[in-house]
Amino acid sequence: MDEKSIYIDLDGVILDSEQRMLERKFDVGFHDHKDEKQYDAYFEYTNMHHEEWDYIIRGAKSINNSVEIIRELQQLKKRISILTKVHTLYEMKVKVDDLRNNRGINIPIIFVPPGVKKHQVVVPNGEILIDDSIKNIKGWINNGGIGYVFDESILENDKAKVKSLDFLLKG
Numbered sequence: 001m002d003e004k005s006i007y008i009d010l011d012g013v014i015l016d017s018e019q020r021m022l023e024r025k026f027d028v029g030f031h032d033h034k035d036e037k038q039y040d041a042y043f044e045y046t047n048m049h050h051e052e053w054d055y056i057i058r059g060a061k062s063i064n065n066s067v068e069i070i071r072e073l074q075q076l077k078k079r080i081s082i083l084t085k086v087h088t089l090y091e092m093k094v095k096v097d098d099l100r101n102n103r104g105i106n107i108p109i110i111f112v113p114p115g116v117k118k119h120q121v122v123v124p125n126g127e128i129l130i131d132d133s134i135k136n137i138k139g140w141i142n143n144g145g146i147g148y149v150f151d152e153s154i155l156e157n158d159k160a161k162v163k164s165l166d167f168l169l170k171g
């Protein structure tokens with residue numbers, strides 16, 4: 001059988017950018033992280049303040065060696081891609097620039113625009129998604145994919161959750 005393709009989320013799996021975005025959002029006055037409208041307002045704000053994305057992405061740290069593991073996987077010519085949500089075009093530009101020029105990652109990057117689900121951009125068809133969003137994983141599995149929730153805080157991997165990408169090096 002053909003080797004499965006693996007899709008990896010960026011924010012909150014490869015980089016700790018999710019956390020940094022929440023901190024910046026809070027700092028500019030959008031304090032309620034449960035209110036969808038506050039996210040919309042913050043992303044609108046970032047359209048006029050590009051430095052937000054520079055701070056969030058360029059300063060982010062690799063989570064549990066994810067960047068280093070991806071560099072190894074790309075050397076092994078594994079079929080891996082990044083599947084990442086973007087909110088603005090500038091965010092998209094910074095992500096490409098940072099991954100290619102600062103992190104040594106050269107696998108394909110697939111962007112998911114606002115209002116679209118990951119499983120709509122890539123049809124799951126038995127392929128693997130690793131994502132820290134339970135919602136994304138549910139959508140992926142319900143549409144015929146194999147999904148693992150990434151959670152850096154768990155002690156050990158189980159059938160549904162992984163704490164690091166290193167299991168991909170063993171497969």
Ligand SMILES: [Mg+2]
Pocket residue numbers: 009010011012013018131132133
């Ligand atoms: Mg994420």
